[in-house]
Amino acid sequence: MEKNQQIASDILEKVGGKNNITFATHCMTRLRLNLKDESLAHDEVVKKIKGVIGVAHSGGQYQIIIGQNVPKVYAALCEMTGLAQQAAVDENLDGPKEKLTLKKAGSNILNYLSGSMVALIPVMIGAAMFKTALVLLGPDMLNVVSEGSDAYVLLNMVYNAFYYFLPAFLGYSAAKKLNASVTMGIMMGTLLLVPDFVNLVGVQETINIYGVFPAPVASYAQSVVPVLLGVWLMTYPEKFFKKVIPDALSTIFVPTLTLVVMVPVLFCVCAPIGSYLGNIIGSALLSFGNVGGFLAVAVVAALWEFLVMTGMHSVLIMFAITAMLEIGSDSFVLVAGGIATWAAFGIALGAFFKQKNKESKAESLSYFISGFLGGVTEPALFGLGFRYKKPFIALAIGGFCGGLYAGLTHVTTYVMGATNFLGTLGFVAGGSANIMNGLIASCLSMIIAAVATYVLGGFEEETKTSAASEELPEFSEIIQI
Template identity: 45%
Template sequence: MNQSEKFKKLAEEILNEVGEKENILNFTHCATRLRFNLKNESIPSDEKIKEIKGVLGVIRSGGQLQVIIGQDVSKVYDEVCKMIGFQDNSNIDEADKPKKKVTVKSVLNGILDALSGSLVPAIPVITAAAFFKMLVAILGPSMLNVIGPKSDFYVLATFVGDAGFYFFPVIIGYTSAKKFKVSPVMGILLGAIMLHPTFVGLAGKSFSVYGIPCSVQKYGSTILPIIMSVYVMSYVERFFNKWLPSALRSVFAPAFTIAVMLPISLCVLGPAGSFLGSYICNGIISLHGVVGFLGVAIIGATFEFLVMSGMHMILITFLFQIFATAGHENFIAVGMIAATYAVAGICLGAALRIKDPEQKSLSFGFLISLLLGGVTEPGIYGVGIRYKKPLLGLVAGGFAGGLYMGILNIGHYTLVPATNVVGLLAFTGNGTSNLVNGIIGCLISLIVAAAVTYFFGFDKNDPIVKKN
């Protein structure tokens, strides 16, 4: 069976278990997972899906069924799209969506779903922008001093990198519009309105929208204001599309939608989202001030469990804003990278301890997949969840590496959304010492996790650690 046939078979089996096209409301993917929003969530059996060859795990989070595939997820996604006959999740009809009782859990799941659905598609923008900011940090005066602040390349790379972050509300306007099934260009327009120089220049001045007082904020690099605004706009747009005559709809529906959204977005949701985002970011910074280096260690020990639950998207959301305001981050991001290298460590420890050739090869494969591709889920589910005891190594390694970096106050000065070896370059920007000690901290995570997994991760009588 060639690769194409393998992906097709995997897609068929998954589609059969989730209830075919008729049970799918939304279908997207991230770096490692197929993400299904289903009409009837009781149809799929998690255990049956886990038994499918090629599936690394199953998670229910944020109102989604998430099937973990690994680096080949986009190929499986394409096969599923072919089978159900669509290229874009906006083509799926929501008319049959059952009404759900509103509970605290359902609201939290909805928020997680909205954040992940809006942020994950925007990751390539952050990757590209961060690459140029990383070049400035490495080649500039703070490290190699190959280029100076007045050189053309320094200026070019700086404004290219800044553009990806400053205009993030425009990007999120597009991705959140697709998530909430609004015309994507309307999401772009709403984001652009919030960043227009004339509007931004009104900050601190008296201004009103239709006579309604407007507290003008600077929305560059923010996330919550545009997501909240586009969510409300989805209802406004649907209202006009439903009630306007078809002859008038194409012209007046977009105009009326924006006209209604201006006071809602600029006077209410924008300031509220900005305040909420700033409040939470300041809370995170204050928390770090209270717990100190132990906080970094705790993040390192527990972050991958947040990944398993899908809750990590909440932390990642506010990382963007912290970087935008402070220019660096030495709490969550540092703990995250410590946790990542702890996953690499349990893969290495398992590969060295296991004698079964096939399982040894798989563990080495998970390690390479993480170090080169930046994918942690195969290691988490293929080693940690599968064998259970290596999770001790995951916690110990993440804690040890996080503790070291926390004590030395190591920081991330470039937001690099990559968990492979390239992610180490996030430590650039504050001199060589920060980079060197950041790398040492990651190696501590890896070595401690590998050692704990090797010595304590398996029972001595387990067949896979015995020589044939």
Template identity: 50%
Template structure:
């Protein structure tokens, strides 16, 4: 049955107090995000009953209605009904009030900054990684189509890959500046300072000369670290750039601001970043990388418990947004050591379990619309890489199925831990995510597929046999006969 996106938009707006109660709206991949004037109006239970709605929750001051991959069309319908649309997510309501700065809100803001900045750069990281993965797949160790010294192999393995990873500080400068509301060009320029050819020449020469520092402005010592393909140096530097830029705008007259605000901001930030924040970020990056490496490679009970727990509980982390923080840590780990045997592996396996849960529900249910919805939820993950439709549309509707998802993830995580499955790039979030195992050789790829496939099959089987109450099955059978 065709989805009536306009009807969904009308029903949602009616449930939240009408278009006049919505100050602005936006959407992500699966959620319609609404900023409401009167937040007491929506009733979660009533909203969840709307046909086409998978769930609803408050998060970050927004009322988020989980719809699925057709959310852009529902958003367009809401705009046509008089809702003010925003190009980017804006969590501030029209009264301009802000949360007071406390330890709790500071931590929340820091996590939002980290996760949202990293999410903006994921397409770059993922795209570059897929080129290297293709090179490895076609190289001497796998299919043998390209020799390691061929131009096409070098193009895929190094050229395109480095375009994404080497310049990561520049991309992070842009993404962080957008999140912080400061100058994106200056953010990119600061990233360029960390990997400027002149600085990198000194870094490369230091390996032979034994030098450890250079001088900024001739007097300030800066460590000769390689900041290409790093994350934390820029993430630490950008909030300070925001403060410095605001200060410069405040003290420099408007008629001089076009020239002197950028100049003065960079004059301050260059030594602050090179001499202090970037080295601190480099040290923290090493610590995070070593910690994550230890979890995935310690062996024994530590590795087993880590992978089993993360793979089993991953989708609950997705609900809170905390998975984005773990992904950021996983990215730091991959960039620091070149591989990850913990977070990225567990997260990928958890996705297969979620898709399997919905597929098991598809096999068990008989009512045509519900059966089709479950298959759609599963395919939206397998093909589109989105798990929220399955999580909310299947797992939270038939709560026993959540147990199937958790069990499937745990079983897949156990296999991955016992066989030391390792990912070497940030792969796609759909079924192509298994390409992240390619660089580890045939055995790593095979065991990665076995762990993922087992998670899918186990979750599907458990959902099929134990995912529904007798009342739910009786109701489904009656609906199928109607």
């Protein structure tokens, strides 16, 4: 019997059989049943069913928390019972909204980020594997595929098809998370990537929106913050225009007027916000680097991946490039960034050893392979950090410890090269001591991040919490503090 059919069959048996079910529906993660006699369903027994995460009672329903495969389990259950399939429940109707606090607002933001990212993980892994194959088969390793060959171009093309257009994918998933128009969400992402705009990079510094609002010209490929912020803000004008425009005219005027409002907001506010914050944070870190010595390397290594994910690392990169051009080496930014990358490898490794679910372990192993061999850390960061939260703590701990060792031993890199394990070749020109200390710092970062991930855990707990929380409350609540 197929897995989801088995789950449905086991549930049916443990809740008193099909004659005990009067109505069944589902939402994003829960199977929702109306039972004639709830005493026939024993929570602890149902929880032990393989594939069931937990049980909840709300609104007169017996709710079985299953996860993202709940539609398939629901379909199988309906087939077994003869019940008519109902449309999925899109809103959380399980009780009054919680009082909004700073902690709750922060949790809502993280859940929004997580919900938008997690949906993209399968294709993210697939694209990353093509980059991993490119690195393994390319001229830097096995040299089976030469640079510029059709195979090289194809492997790189498949990788870029996702990672370059990440804002468009995020626009879709973020809009879906907020119950907004998914096509308009995609539009928010593609606006940042349209060639007419991208081709202006390096040609002019700003573009005037409507001839009034100046917007900085920059590359937003692979960016995360602009589109997530843009889609959230887009929900307000879209809802307003849907409300005031007659249905007969809504198809034309709702998207048109929403775009009229959002184009300047996206280009003048959402898109450059990462750069603006990056300039502030980057300048502060550089100033700290001038006086902080080895401690500055540790701090940047702890924060690096967070800065990269939000696009706030550009100032530090420019500083590193300048240092490389002037003196041919760097002992600060590039070293810290490399160490932080190894910490990302570490959280994937730690998750692999900690997780019990076979599918989750397989995902974490693929995150490690795509990072260690392919130099692609986004699957680990989005698939573990945003999904479970605690691996981000381990990431910072590992980065800090590895960076601290590198700072104390004055590790220096001489090449701006690979982001996978081959990045350690940048230490070679500094001699045997530099190579040894660079390798120790890198491995220390990875091992400590892995151990911290294993110790902090939270995978099963966070899965249950995520599933139990259901869809997000109205996201506009976040700013009503």
